[in-house]
Amino acid sequence: MARDKQIYQLYLDLYRKHGDPARFWPQWCSRNKSLTWREVVAIGAILTQRTSWHNADLALRNLRKHGLLSLSAIAGLRNLNRLTEVVRPAGFFRTKPRRLFELASFIVDNYGDLETFAREDLKAGREKLLGLYGIGLETADTILLYALDKPTFVIDEYTKRLVIKKRLSEKFDYDHLQSVFENSLPREVRVYQNFHTLIIVDQKGEEASMMEMVE
């Protein structure tokens, strides 16, 4: 089977096996979309860097409890002392608060909110996110795909493991793997979102802990 057909078939198989992966997304992401759901996704993308979702979730709950679960609240902070304490469960307390503040002030100062930033086209928005401290390829694509509904495929550790296991590529650098997936799938945001989630759910098991942070 040609590689592109094989990859799309893999998506169909995973979908059939696990069902609609949207049910694994946190409630604030799937249903009950509040005005700030994009912001929670973007903040979560930074908090979960090299960190279990459970720990990132503890930090998200803490942010909400302290009224800091929004980009404007974070951007308005005088210093990072309180933010540091609040996101501590997510680890990397020296870097993550600064990364959150950089993203928040960039969006708030230049666009006001993520709805407005989402008007940038994919390529321009991606370049701008990548220019921020602490936002690399995976975090940028995660924000673009899940918070801004842009069609860019996220390559993470789970995706790489799948590529190795199924021998989908000989090269493993980010850009190449991304093109392998994007060239094999219909260019649809929902397909990219579903596939990425399914890859994780398939490896972690059905109890994928993304379901936490309910209300």
Place this chain on the structure above:
DNA sequence: ACCCAGGTGGCCC
């Protein structure tokens, strides 16, 4: 007492 988890930036050669 280990080992791991949706990465990133800063070194080194």
Place this chain on the structure above:
DNA sequence: GGGCCACATGGG
């Protein structure tokens, strides 16, 4: 430009 390495917390 690829190949290491520190970074921090909570849970198994």
